[in-house]
Amino acid sequence: MNVPTAAELAAALAEDPDGLNEFAGLTSTTNATEEPAAPPSLIKCELTGHMATITLANDRRRNALSGQLLDELVSALEQLARVRARAVVLRAAPGAVVWSAGHDIRELPRDGADPITYHDPLERALRAIRKHPAPVIAMVHGSVWGGATDLALSCDFIVADQTAQFAITPVNLGLPYNASGIQNFIARVGAHIARQMFFTAEPIHAEQARECGIINYLVDSSQLQAHTNDLAERLARKAPLAIAVIKEQIRMLSEANPVSATTFERIEGLRSQVYASSDYQEGINAFLEKRPAKFTGGKPGDPAPAEH
Numbered sequence: 445m446n447v448p449t450a451a452e453l454a455a456a457l458a459e460d461p462d463g464l465n466e467f468a469g470l471t472s473t474t475n476a477t478e479e480p481a482a483p484p485s486l487i488k489c490e491l492t493g494h495m496a497t498i499t500l501a502n503d504r505r506r507n508a509l510s511g512q513l514l515d516e517l518v519s520a521l522e523q524l525a526r527v528r529a530r531a532v533v534l535r536a537a538p539g540a541v542v543w544s545a546g547h548d549i550r551e552l553p554r555d556g557a558d559p560i561t562y563h564d565p566l567e568r569a570l571r572a573i574r575k576h577p578a579p580v581i582a583m584v585h586g587s588v589w590g591g592a593t594d595l596a597l598s599c600d601f602i603v604a605d606q607t608a609q610f611a612i613t614p615v616n617l618g619l620p621y622n623a624s625g626i627q628n629f630i631a632r633v634g635a636h637i638a639r640q641m642f643f644t645a646e647p648i649h650a651e652q653a654r655e656c657g658i659i660n661y662l663v664d665s666s667q668l669q670a671h672t673n674d675l676a677e678r679l680a681r682k683a684p685l686a687i688a689v690i691k692e693q694i695r696m697l698s699e700a701n702p703v704s705a706t707t708f709e710r711i712e713g714l715r716s717q718v719y720a721s722s723d724y725q726e727g728i729n730a731f732l733e734k735r736p737a738k739f740t741g742g743k744p745g746d747p748a749p750a751e752h
Protein backbone atom coordinates (compact mmCIF):
# COMPACT_ATOMS: atom_id res chain seq x y z
CA MET A 445 0.00 0.00 0.00
CA ASN A 446 1.44 3.35 -0.88
CA VAL A 447 -0.11 5.30 1.98
CA PRO A 448 2.87 6.64 3.92
CA THR A 449 3.41 5.32 7.39
CA ALA A 450 3.12 7.72 10.32
CA ALA A 451 6.90 7.50 10.77
CA GLU A 452 7.48 8.44 7.13
CA LEU A 453 5.11 11.37 7.41
CA ALA A 454 6.65 12.53 10.68
CA ALA A 455 10.22 12.17 9.36
CA ALA A 456 9.43 14.15 6.24
CA LEU A 457 7.70 16.84 8.29
CA ALA A 458 10.71 17.09 10.60
CA GLU A 459 13.07 17.42 7.64
CA ASP A 460 11.10 20.17 5.96
CA PRO A 461 8.71 21.76 8.44
CA ASP A 462 8.18 24.95 6.44
CA GLY A 463 8.27 23.58 2.95
CA LEU A 464 6.03 21.49 0.80
CA ASN A 465 6.04 17.83 1.72
CA GLU A 466 4.79 15.50 -0.96
CA PHE A 467 3.93 11.94 -0.06
CA ALA A 468 2.35 10.55 -3.21
CA GLY A 469 3.54 7.07 -3.98
CA LEU A 470 5.69 6.61 -0.87
CA THR A 471 6.07 2.90 -0.26
CA SER A 472 6.83 0.88 2.82
CA THR A 473 10.49 -0.14 3.20
CA THR A 474 9.58 -3.75 4.09
CA ASN A 475 11.68 -6.22 2.09
CA ALA A 476 9.34 -7.27 -0.72
CA THR A 477 10.82 -10.77 -0.87
CA GLU A 478 9.62 -11.60 2.67
CA GLU A 479 5.90 -11.14 2.01
CA PRO A 480 3.61 -11.67 -0.95
CA ALA A 481 3.21 -8.49 -3.02
CA ALA A 482 0.45 -6.24 -1.65
CA PRO A 483 -2.38 -5.39 -4.05
CA PRO A 484 -2.01 -1.97 -5.71
CA SER A 485 -3.17 0.84 -3.49
CA LEU A 486 -6.65 2.22 -4.20
CA ILE A 487 -6.03 5.64 -2.69
CA LYS A 488 -3.23 8.18 -2.77
CA CYS A 489 -2.32 10.33 0.22
CA GLU A 490 -0.31 13.57 0.00
CA LEU A 491 0.65 16.05 2.69
CA THR A 492 1.56 19.61 1.75
CA GLY A 493 2.53 21.59 4.82
CA HIS A 494 -0.41 21.07 7.18
CA MET A 495 -2.87 20.20 4.42
CA ALA A 496 -3.52 16.65 3.29
CA THR A 497 -5.21 15.30 0.19
CA ILE A 498 -6.59 11.78 -0.05
CA THR A 499 -7.43 10.79 -3.62
CA LEU A 500 -9.74 7.86 -4.43
CA ALA A 501 -7.82 6.20 -7.24
CA ASN A 502 -9.77 3.22 -8.56
CA ASP A 503 -11.66 4.71 -11.48
CA ARG A 504 -11.81 1.31 -13.22
CA ARG A 505 -14.31 0.29 -10.51
CA ARG A 506 -15.68 3.83 -10.23
CA ASN A 507 -14.12 4.11 -6.76
CA ALA A 508 -16.53 1.50 -5.39
CA LEU A 509 -16.05 1.42 -1.63
CA SER A 510 -14.42 -1.99 -1.22
CA GLY A 511 -13.02 -3.24 2.09
CA GLN A 512 -9.50 -2.62 0.78
CA LEU A 513 -10.16 0.97 -0.29
CA LEU A 514 -11.93 1.78 2.98
CA ASP A 515 -9.20 0.16 5.11
CA GLU A 516 -6.64 2.30 3.29
CA LEU A 517 -8.78 5.40 3.84
CA VAL A 518 -9.12 4.70 7.58
CA SER A 519 -5.40 4.00 7.88
CA ALA A 520 -4.52 7.25 6.05
CA LEU A 521 -6.80 9.25 8.35
CA GLU A 522 -5.20 7.65 11.41
CA GLN A 523 -1.74 8.53 10.14
CA LEU A 524 -2.78 12.09 9.30
CA ALA A 525 -4.20 12.49 12.82
CA ARG A 526 -0.86 11.33 14.26
CA VAL A 527 1.09 13.95 12.28
CA ARG A 528 -1.58 16.54 13.08
CA ALA A 529 -2.65 17.45 9.59
CA ARG A 530 -4.94 20.44 9.98
CA ALA A 531 -7.25 19.95 7.01
CA VAL A 532 -7.93 16.95 4.79
CA VAL A 533 -9.35 17.06 1.27
CA LEU A 534 -11.06 13.88 0.04
CA ARG A 535 -11.39 13.76 -3.73
CA ALA A 536 -11.52 11.51 -6.78
CA ALA A 537 -8.67 11.45 -9.26
CA PRO A 538 -8.66 14.25 -11.85
CA GLY A 539 -10.84 13.36 -14.83
CA ALA A 540 -13.05 10.84 -12.98
CA VAL A 541 -16.74 11.48 -13.66
CA VAL A 542 -17.88 9.19 -10.85
CA TRP A 543 -16.68 10.43 -7.44
CA SER A 544 -17.62 7.05 -5.98
CA ALA A 545 -20.13 4.32 -6.91
CA GLY A 546 -20.80 3.55 -3.24
CA HIS A 547 -20.51 0.28 -1.34
CA ASP A 548 -18.80 -2.42 -3.36
CA ILE A 549 -21.88 -4.43 -4.31
CA ARG A 550 -19.75 -7.54 -4.97
CA GLU A 551 -18.77 -7.52 -1.29
CA LEU A 552 -22.32 -7.37 0.11
CA PRO A 553 -23.11 -10.58 2.06
CA ARG A 554 -25.47 -13.12 0.44
CA ASP A 555 -25.82 -15.46 3.43
CA GLY A 556 -28.64 -13.77 5.35
CA ALA A 557 -26.26 -11.57 7.37
CA ASP A 558 -26.89 -7.87 7.96
CA PRO A 559 -25.21 -6.11 4.99
CA ILE A 560 -24.19 -2.98 6.89
CA THR A 561 -23.27 -3.75 10.46
CA TYR A 562 -21.33 -1.56 12.90
CA HIS A 563 -18.12 -3.33 11.84
CA ASP A 564 -18.65 -3.03 8.09
CA PRO A 565 -15.63 -1.26 6.53
CA LEU A 566 -17.95 1.49 5.26
CA GLU A 567 -19.28 2.13 8.76
CA ARG A 568 -15.73 2.21 10.14
CA ALA A 569 -14.75 4.75 7.49
CA LEU A 570 -17.79 6.95 8.20
CA ARG A 571 -16.87 7.01 11.88
CA ALA A 572 -13.21 7.68 11.07
CA ILE A 573 -14.20 10.78 9.08
CA ARG A 574 -16.70 12.01 11.67
CA LYS A 575 -14.19 11.50 14.50
CA HIS A 576 -11.13 12.79 12.63
CA PRO A 577 -9.80 15.77 14.62
CA ALA A 578 -9.21 18.00 11.59
CA PRO A 579 -11.91 19.15 9.17
CA VAL A 580 -12.42 16.81 6.20
CA ILE A 581 -13.54 18.47 2.95
CA ALA A 582 -15.16 16.37 0.23
CA MET A 583 -14.24 17.92 -3.13
CA VAL A 584 -16.86 16.57 -5.52
CA HIS A 585 -16.77 16.51 -9.30
CA GLY A 586 -19.22 13.98 -10.77
CA SER A 587 -21.71 11.53 -9.37
CA VAL A 588 -21.85 10.09 -5.86
CA TRP A 589 -23.83 6.90 -5.20
CA GLY A 590 -25.26 4.99 -2.25
CA GLY A 591 -22.95 4.72 0.73
CA ALA A 592 -20.59 7.21 -0.91
CA THR A 593 -23.25 9.88 -0.42
CA ASP A 594 -23.27 8.96 3.28
CA LEU A 595 -19.46 9.21 3.19
CA ALA A 596 -19.55 12.67 1.58
CA LEU A 597 -22.24 13.79 4.03
CA SER A 598 -20.01 12.60 6.88
CA CYS A 599 -17.35 15.09 5.81
CA ASP A 600 -17.35 18.52 7.40
CA PHE A 601 -17.71 20.37 4.10
CA ILE A 602 -18.70 19.54 0.55
CA VAL A 603 -17.22 21.75 -2.15
CA ALA A 604 -18.62 20.78 -5.54
CA ASP A 605 -19.03 21.88 -9.14
CA GLN A 606 -22.08 21.75 -11.43
CA THR A 607 -21.39 18.11 -12.38
CA ALA A 608 -21.97 16.96 -8.81
CA GLN A 609 -24.96 14.76 -8.08
CA PHE A 610 -25.82 12.67 -5.06
CA ALA A 611 -27.97 9.53 -4.90
CA ILE A 612 -28.79 7.12 -2.09
CA THR A 613 -29.82 3.84 -3.71
CA PRO A 614 -30.63 1.00 -1.27
CA VAL A 615 -34.12 0.60 -2.81
CA ASN A 616 -32.44 -0.36 -6.09
CA LEU A 617 -30.79 -3.23 -4.23
CA GLY A 618 -33.61 -4.24 -1.87
CA LEU A 619 -31.27 -3.32 0.97
CA PRO A 620 -32.39 -1.99 4.38
CA TYR A 621 -30.22 1.04 5.06
CA ASN A 622 -29.11 1.29 8.69
CA ALA A 623 -30.29 3.58 11.47
CA SER A 624 -27.07 5.61 11.82
CA GLY A 625 -27.04 6.30 8.07
CA ILE A 626 -30.68 7.36 8.00
CA GLN A 627 -30.04 9.56 11.02
CA ASN A 628 -27.13 11.18 9.17
CA PHE A 629 -29.36 11.98 6.17
CA ILE A 630 -32.20 13.35 8.32
CA ALA A 631 -29.70 15.55 10.22
CA ARG A 632 -28.19 16.88 7.00
CA VAL A 633 -31.17 17.30 4.65
CA GLY A 634 -34.30 16.84 6.82
CA ALA A 635 -36.84 14.01 6.64
CA HIS A 636 -38.63 15.51 3.62
CA ILE A 637 -35.61 15.46 1.26
CA ALA A 638 -34.35 12.22 2.86
CA ARG A 639 -37.63 10.59 1.78
CA GLN A 640 -37.20 11.95 -1.77
CA MET A 641 -33.64 10.65 -1.97
CA PHE A 642 -34.25 7.23 -0.40
CA PHE A 643 -37.58 6.43 -2.09
CA THR A 644 -36.68 7.51 -5.63
CA ALA A 645 -32.94 6.62 -5.52
CA GLU A 646 -32.63 9.38 -8.12
CA PRO A 647 -29.67 11.74 -7.99
CA ILE A 648 -30.11 15.19 -6.49
CA HIS A 649 -28.36 17.61 -8.83
CA ALA A 650 -25.92 20.29 -7.80
CA GLU A 651 -28.36 23.23 -7.48
CA GLN A 652 -30.87 21.33 -5.33
CA ALA A 653 -27.99 19.80 -3.36
CA ARG A 654 -26.82 23.30 -2.51
CA GLU A 655 -30.36 24.46 -1.65
CA CYS A 656 -30.94 21.57 0.75
CA GLY A 657 -27.59 21.95 2.47
CA ILE A 658 -25.66 19.02 1.03
CA ILE A 659 -23.18 21.28 -0.79
CA ASN A 660 -21.53 24.08 1.18
CA TYR A 661 -19.84 25.76 -1.78
CA LEU A 662 -20.95 25.29 -5.39
CA VAL A 663 -18.27 26.63 -7.71
CA ASP A 664 -17.32 26.54 -11.36
CA SER A 665 -15.35 23.43 -12.42
CA SER A 666 -12.37 25.62 -13.28
CA GLN A 667 -12.31 26.92 -9.69
CA LEU A 668 -13.03 23.67 -7.86
CA GLN A 669 -9.51 22.76 -6.82
CA ALA A 670 -8.40 26.32 -6.08
CA HIS A 671 -11.52 27.02 -4.01
CA THR A 672 -11.10 23.77 -2.07
CA ASN A 673 -7.40 24.35 -1.39
CA ASP A 674 -8.09 27.92 -0.34
CA LEU A 675 -10.73 26.70 2.15
CA ALA A 676 -8.33 24.03 3.47
CA GLU A 677 -5.59 26.63 3.92
CA ARG A 678 -7.94 28.96 5.79
CA LEU A 679 -9.00 26.12 8.09
CA ALA A 680 -5.38 25.08 8.62
CA ARG A 681 -4.60 28.57 10.02
CA LYS A 682 -7.30 28.31 12.75
CA ALA A 683 -6.66 26.94 16.24
CA PRO A 684 -6.54 23.15 15.66
CA LEU A 685 -7.47 22.12 19.21
CA ALA A 686 -10.52 24.39 19.21
CA ILE A 687 -11.61 23.00 15.83
CA ALA A 688 -11.14 19.39 16.99
CA VAL A 689 -13.14 19.89 20.17
CA ILE A 690 -15.94 21.82 18.48
CA LYS A 691 -16.11 19.15 15.74
CA GLU A 692 -16.39 16.41 18.35
CA GLN A 693 -19.11 18.34 20.22
CA ILE A 694 -21.11 18.84 17.02
CA ARG A 695 -20.80 15.10 16.30
CA MET A 696 -21.84 14.01 19.79
CA LEU A 697 -24.69 16.49 20.11
CA SER A 698 -26.10 15.81 16.64
CA GLU A 699 -26.00 12.07 17.33
CA ALA A 700 -27.61 12.48 20.76
CA ASN A 701 -30.95 11.14 19.71
CA PRO A 702 -32.46 9.03 22.48
CA VAL A 703 -33.96 5.85 21.09
CA SER A 704 -35.22 3.24 23.55
CA ALA A 705 -33.70 -0.23 23.47
CA THR A 706 -37.08 -1.57 22.37
CA THR A 707 -37.27 0.86 19.47
CA PHE A 708 -33.74 -0.01 18.37
CA GLU A 709 -34.53 -3.73 18.54
CA ARG A 710 -37.68 -3.12 16.50
CA ILE A 711 -35.62 -1.26 13.86
CA GLU A 712 -33.16 -4.16 13.68
CA GLY A 713 -36.02 -6.67 13.41
CA LEU A 714 -37.62 -4.70 10.58
CA ARG A 715 -34.29 -4.43 8.75
CA SER A 716 -33.65 -8.15 9.01
CA GLN A 717 -36.92 -8.86 7.15
CA VAL A 718 -35.47 -6.89 4.24
CA TYR A 719 -31.99 -8.41 4.04
CA ALA A 720 -33.47 -11.90 4.44
CA SER A 721 -35.88 -11.27 1.55
CA SER A 722 -35.67 -12.48 -2.04
CA ASP A 723 -35.72 -8.81 -3.13
CA TYR A 724 -32.27 -8.29 -1.61
CA GLN A 725 -30.85 -11.28 -3.51
CA GLU A 726 -32.62 -10.07 -6.66
CA GLY A 727 -31.19 -6.54 -6.30
CA ILE A 728 -27.61 -7.80 -6.15
CA ASN A 729 -28.16 -10.37 -8.92
CA ALA A 730 -29.66 -7.69 -11.17
CA PHE A 731 -26.64 -5.41 -10.65
CA LEU A 732 -24.16 -8.20 -11.35
CA GLU A 733 -26.12 -9.33 -14.42
CA LYS A 734 -26.48 -5.71 -15.64
CA ARG A 735 -30.28 -5.83 -15.90
CA PRO A 736 -33.21 -4.05 -14.21
CA ALA A 737 -34.30 -5.70 -10.96
CA LYS A 738 -37.77 -7.29 -10.63
CA PHE A 739 -38.89 -6.83 -7.04
CA THR A 740 -41.89 -8.67 -5.55
CA GLY A 741 -41.95 -7.33 -1.99
CA GLY A 742 -42.40 -10.86 -0.61
CA LYS A 743 -41.30 -11.32 3.00
CA PRO A 744 -39.15 -14.28 4.05
CA GLY A 745 -41.37 -17.37 4.29
CA ASP A 746 -43.99 -16.03 1.83
CA PRO A 747 -44.80 -18.44 -1.00
CA ALA A 748 -42.83 -17.76 -4.21
CA PRO A 749 -44.77 -15.49 -6.60
CA ALA A 750 -46.42 -17.12 -9.61
CA GLU A 751 -44.64 -16.55 -12.94
CA HIS A 752 -46.55 -14.30 -15.38
Ligand code: KGA
Pocket residue numbers: 504505506508509542544545546547548549550560589590591592612613614615616617619621
Ligand atom coordinates in the same frame (compact mmCIF):
# COMPACT_ATOMS: atom_id res chain seq x y z
N1 KGA B 1 -19.83 -2.05 -6.61
C1 KGA B 1 -19.05 -2.92 -7.31
N2 KGA B 1 -18.68 -2.71 -8.58
C2 KGA B 1 -19.09 -1.58 -9.15
C3 KGA B 1 -19.91 -0.63 -8.50
C4 KGA B 1 -20.27 -0.91 -7.15
N3 KGA B 1 -21.02 -0.07 -6.42
N4 KGA B 1 -20.18 0.38 -9.36
C5 KGA B 1 -19.53 0.08 -10.50
N5 KGA B 1 -18.89 -1.10 -10.39
C6 KGA B 1 -18.11 -1.78 -11.42
C7 KGA B 1 -19.01 -2.29 -12.53
O1 KGA B 1 -19.58 -3.54 -12.19
C8 KGA B 1 -18.03 -2.36 -13.67
O2 KGA B 1 -17.27 -3.55 -13.52
C9 KGA B 1 -17.09 -1.17 -13.41
O3 KGA B 1 -17.23 -0.85 -12.03
C10 KGA B 1 -17.48 0.05 -14.23
O4 KGA B 1 -18.86 0.30 -13.99
O5 KGA B 1 -16.08 -3.62 -15.66
P1 KGA B 1 -16.95 -4.49 -14.79
O6 KGA B 1 -16.25 -5.66 -14.22
O7 KGA B 1 -18.28 -4.81 -15.41
P2 KGA B 1 -19.88 0.74 -15.13
O8 KGA B 1 -21.26 0.53 -14.63
O9 KGA B 1 -19.50 0.10 -16.43
O10 KGA B 1 -19.54 2.31 -15.21
P3 KGA B 1 -20.45 3.49 -15.78
O11 KGA B 1 -21.20 3.07 -17.02
O12 KGA B 1 -19.54 4.68 -15.85
O13 KGA B 1 -21.57 3.76 -14.69
C11 KGA B 1 -21.16 4.28 -13.42
C12 KGA B 1 -22.32 4.07 -12.39
C13 KGA B 1 -21.79 4.56 -11.03
C14 KGA B 1 -23.52 4.92 -12.81
C15 KGA B 1 -22.69 2.58 -12.36
O14 KGA B 1 -21.50 1.78 -12.23
C16 KGA B 1 -23.60 2.23 -11.23
O15 KGA B 1 -24.82 2.45 -11.29
N6 KGA B 1 -23.05 1.65 -10.15
C17 KGA B 1 -23.79 1.30 -8.96
C18 KGA B 1 -24.14 2.56 -8.18
C19 KGA B 1 -24.92 2.24 -6.94
O16 KGA B 1 -26.15 2.02 -6.97
N7 KGA B 1 -24.26 2.18 -5.79
C20 KGA B 1 -24.84 1.86 -4.52
C21 KGA B 1 -24.09 0.74 -3.83
O17 KGA B 1 -24.79 0.42 -2.62
C22 KGA B 1 -24.55 1.16 -1.51
O18 KGA B 1 -23.69 1.97 -1.43
C23 KGA B 1 -25.45 0.93 -0.41
C24 KGA B 1 -24.93 0.22 0.78
N8 KGA B 1 -26.74 1.38 -0.48
O19 KGA B 1 -27.14 2.05 -1.44
O20 KGA B 1 -27.52 1.08 0.46
